[in-house]
Amino acid sequence: MAKSSLSNRNKFRINIGQVVTNILLVTNAFIWYYYVLYILQDIIKQVSSNYFTVALIWSIHFSGIIFSAIVGASLTEKIRGRVYFLIIWMILGIVSPLTLILMNVAYAPSVLAVSFILGVSLGLGMPNCMGYYTDYTNIETRGGLGGVIILVSSLGFFLLGIPAIESLFIRALILSFWRLCGLVAFLVIRPHDEWKGKNGYPTHKIILGQRSFLLYFVPWTMFSLVNYLSTPVLSQIIERFQTELLLIIRNVLMGFSAIVGGFLLDSIGRKRMAITGFIMLGFGYSFLGIYPENLFSWYFHNIVDGAAWGMLFVIFVITIWGDLSYGAPSDKYYAVGVSPFFISKFLQLTVGEYIAAIIPPSAIFSFVAFFLFLAVIPLMYAPETLPEKKLRERELRSYIEKAKKVKEKFT
Structure with a gap:
């Protein structure tokens, strides 16, 4: 009887851990990207009013997201381990905002490069992130958990938009720090890494x-x-x-x-x-x-x-x-x-x-x-x-x- 009670408590603890991990992973990425988009819009307004330049910058950015997502989804199959890939992806999300500081964003070619790097920093690991979410959520509760993720993300969007920060240096540090917090919390929780591609990819x-x-x-x-x-x-x-x-x-x-x-x-x-x-x-x-x-x-x-x-x-x-x-x-x-x-x-x-x-x-x-x-x-x-x-x-x-x-x- 005692063993059964202990087993139930451990199962409950694992389930709670999985829920927290999923909310953390997805909301951390959503809020990070919202702030990236907010910063890029401000930079593009300042760097050029030429339609062709603006369209080219956004083309590079969103192409980077979509194509890196396709590549990243295929890489997961080869690596056969989600957690390792997710850690690399989150480190990329910590490092990539620093390009906003290191590169001259008043110069259009630099903005093109930065927009591509930031797009890839989201797209490369996002399918893996959502794949992890799917693997460790029950189909019968997936919608409710998704609703919680959107609500938490919306609150995060709102709170990030309150302080009117003009300094690009501080904005870049906020992005890196936010992603770092996500990585530290992810490692502290000790996520599961069971490969579920045995039946074919x-x-x-x-x-x-x-x-x-x-x-x-x-x-x-x-x-x-x-x-x-x-x-x-x-x-x-x-x-x-x-x-x-x-x-x-x-x-x-x-x-x-x-x-x-x-x-x-x-x-x-x-x-x-x-x-x-x-x-x-x-x-x-x-x-x-x-x-x-x-x-x-x-x-x-x-x-x-x-x-x-x-x-x-x-x-x-x-x-x-x-x-x-x-x-x-x-x-x-x-x-x-x-x-x-x-x-x-x-x-x-x-x-x-x-x-x-x-x-x-x-x-x-x-x-x-x-x-x-x-x-x-x-x-x-x-x-x-x-x-x-x-x-x-x-x-x-x-x-x-x-x-x-x-x-x-x-x-």
């Missing part, structure tokens, strides 16, 4: 030919290719103070929606929540298409957008690609699956403002709403990745609760 060709993967990847890509348009239009129609207020409201809602949506993912399923998120966004953009210059329309859209984005971020950035790996190493699933998010960010930073200036807002938002409703169609044929047993248990509990209420009513 999927190739990119196999992944892109997987029907279930494509039925989630296609709508996510469609959404990413049109979603970037709203922020540039917002800044053109509404004055700066109101724009910042709306963005704060959206980010707050996104954090709390991620928590609620994450736990709903683990109870009613990924597919239903993805469809709900796209429909919500479709209605938000439809409303903007009818009344694009009405402030109330923007508040309504931001509320809907924040709530939907919280759910969709948990699904398409953290959860679904791990589910679709079906027990195989998920690194390559994440490397391919998350790439539309970075493409969307690239489009927002390069062509978003120009498209917003040329095309009327009502036409843009009607177009986006149409694409979002269209994106629901593949999801209707997509498989549910949450185990059927879990869904049946939820339905059974619901039935028992209703039966109890009926019994109480007539007794």
Whole structure:
């Protein structure tokens, strides 16, 4: 009896350790990259107003992320050990921000080099990081944990944005120190390093030919290719103070929606929540298409957008690609699956403002709403990745609760 109790306590301690490790790893990387993006935007504004130069810098940066992620996902297979690779990746995240100090960022070629190095510093290990997350989370609780990660990351974004630090030297030190804290905590926790690729490592060709993967990847890509348009239009129609207020409201809602949506993912399923998120966004953009210059329309859209984005971020950035790996190493699933998010960010930073200036807002938002409703169609044929047993248990509990209420009513 005593041995059984001790075993249960050790199992609980290990589970808690795994949860803390996963939250630490992913949030440390997310917050680090948010601050990198914030710094790069400031540097690029100062170094050049030439469209070609700006587009080239962002092209190099996001290409560095996407291609290094593909390379990094393949390297994990060869190294056959996640923890060692993760430590190297985090050390790279400590060292790479120092290039902001060592290189002359007032000179465009230097900015090109720095943007590439910082992009690779994220992309190279991020699939491995998410693969570790998938290996050491239960599919039935993965959504809820993803919601916690997004909420903690959102709070981190907010806190980092409060102090108005102008010194590039101090910003670079903050980036390195933040990554160092993550590495130290990661080593103190003593993470597990059990290789789970014994049953085969999927190739990119196999992944892109997987029907279930494509039925989630296609709508996510469609959404990413049109979603970037709203922020540039917002800044053109509404004055700066109101724009910042709306963005704060959206980010707050996104954090709390991620928590609620994450736990709903683990109870009613990924597919239903993805469809709900796209429909919500479709209605938000439809409303903007009818009344694009009405402030109330923007508040309504931001509320809907924040709530939907919280759910969709948990699904398409953290959860679904791990589910679709079906027990195989998920690194390559994440490397391919998350790439539309970075493409969307690239489009927002390069062509978003120009498209917003040329095309009327009502036409843009009607177009986006149409694409979002269209994106629901593949999801209707997509498989549910949450185990059927879990869904049946939820339905059974619901039935028992209703039966109890009926019994109480007539007794």
